[in-house]
Amino acid sequence: MVKEALILDSNDDLGPQLARVLVENGYIVRVLATPERGKAYEREPVYIHNLTENYEKIIRELDFSRVEIAIFPSPNDMFNLTFAKVAKSQGVPIVVITTRSDAIATTAEEEGIIAIVTYHCVLSRLFRLLNLKFVRLLQIRGDVAMLEILVTSDSKLLGKTIGEIEEDTGAKVAVIRDGEFVVAKDAEIQEGDYLIAIGPRAYLQELTE
Known part of the structure; x- marks a missing residue:
């Protein structure tokens, strides 16, 4: 079965780097990004899902049936947690968020969501966590x-x-x-x-x- 990964755009270089590595590790990658930020992924062989203000509707309409990894590393902690809860409720096996808040990290972990606090080295932690070669x-x-x-x-x-x-x-x-x-x-x-x-x-x- 084809492996899929879902990434919420990080609004910096982390998202495109992560997308590239996931592709190199055999995943079909779907990225949630605004039309403007979607341009940062133009060099990567990924699918872009355009985010609008009605983001909750967009994520609830996604097909999670083949998604094995969902990663939400945006600068907005509540955005990340909200998206991660939806992915977890849809049966995605590995759901990861980044956060600047220890309290949100605790809430996420209580929901079975992996939380990486951003004062750690996020990229290397993700690679180790997901067993990705880089x-x-x-x-x-x-x-x-x-x-x-x-x-x-x-x-x-x-x-x-x-x-x-x-x-x-x-x-x-x-x-x-x-x-x-x-x-x-x-x-x-x-x-x-x-x-x-x-x-x-x-x-x-x-x-x-």
Whole structure:
């Protein structure tokens, strides 16, 4: 059966990034966005559902029967919670919201909704939570590139230290772990780390293979 994911636009770069990764992981992605914000997704192979002021009617008319993941990361906490409750009531197995409020996070969790408080690293938490693979290698200038990678259980980076990776690649390396920025050379790479490296593209490419 085809896997579907539903995303409420985040009004920033998070939504498009998440849509791209879900597509790369085999999902058909549906995005709820205003016509203006829908333009941010034009480069992604997703379906756009235009949001109007009557947003409750729109979400209640959606077909949730194949939706396995619904994510509501907009800046409006109550918007997120309202949409998430509808998705949960329609039987969506994994429903996630972002929130700035511990109280709303508690309310969501009482409803069986996963809440990520936004002072944590939202993107890496989502990737780990949804078991999504994520690798991005961006050319910066000349032969220099930046690598972003979520370290999974099958990664060859596991157990290596930041210092060892820097020595092997000639890159500068850091990881984000539980919201903390780790650069200690003796720190070992762990599953769930969000690794960032800047250095020679050819060597960074080897880390993704």
